[in-house]
Amino acid sequence: MKLQKKFMKIAISEAKKGINKDENPFGACIVRDNKIISWAYDKVFTDNDMSSHAEMLAIREACRVLDSCDLSGCILYSTHEPCPMCFTFAHLVKIPKIAFGVFIEDGRKLGYSRDTFPARKMKNLLNSPINLHPGFLRREALGLIRMWEKKRLIKNSLWVNLS
Numbered sequence: 172m173k174l175q176k177k178f179m180k181i182a183i184s185e186a187k188k189g190i191n192k193d194e195n196p197f198g199a200c201i202v203r204d205n206k207i208i209s210w211a212y213d214k215v216f217t218d219n220d221m222s223s224h225a226e227m228l229a230i231r232e233a234c235r236v237l238d239s240c241d242l243s244g245c246i247l248y249s250t251h252e253p254c255p256m257c258f259t260f261a262h263l264v265k266i267p268k269i270a271f272g273v274f275i276e277d278g279r280k281l282g283y284s285r286d287t288f289p290a291r292k293m294k295n296l297l298n299s300p301i302n303l304h305p306g307f308l309r310r311e312a313l314g315l316i317r318m319w320e321k322k323r324l325i326k327n328s329l330w331v332n333l334s
């Protein structure tokens with residue numbers, strides 16, 4: 172299963188939808204046999220559910236669509252390095268390959284980091300066979316964090332102007 176930019180671009184466009192809805196700047200999609208099975212953006216604030224990360228929602232939907240808890244033929248594309256919860260979920264459903272754009276350290280530098288513990292370390296901790304492909308379309312994925320940050324600054328400056 173070769174990684175394809177077009178699938179990461181779907182995850183990126185999902186993240187943009189999320190940013191437009193004042194969600195966190197993350198998107199994900201799951202692909203099997205070059206077909207998209209599921210796609211999602213973060214819905215933490217919409218759902219008031221801290222587990223509504225894009226990757227979690229995409230995995231849940233893929234399991235529903237494929238009627239299985241075994242996603243061993245699938246690739247997960249995520250715009251951001253998965254957090255420990257999402258990585259563990261991917262590990263449990265036997266996803267063999269994850270491509271992600273932004274590193275946790277990248278997000279932190281730009282003012283956003285969902286979590287402080289990288290998937291790269293989770294892999295070692297769980298002794299997980301998941302194949303990680305960090306930095307896939309990283310530049311485009313970084314643009315999401317910048318877009319989110321810009322929106323946040325504009326919003327904050329409006330608050331300052333109004334008060």
Ligand SMILES: [Zn+2]
Pocket residue numbers: 224226227253254255256257258
């Ligand atoms: Zn997560």
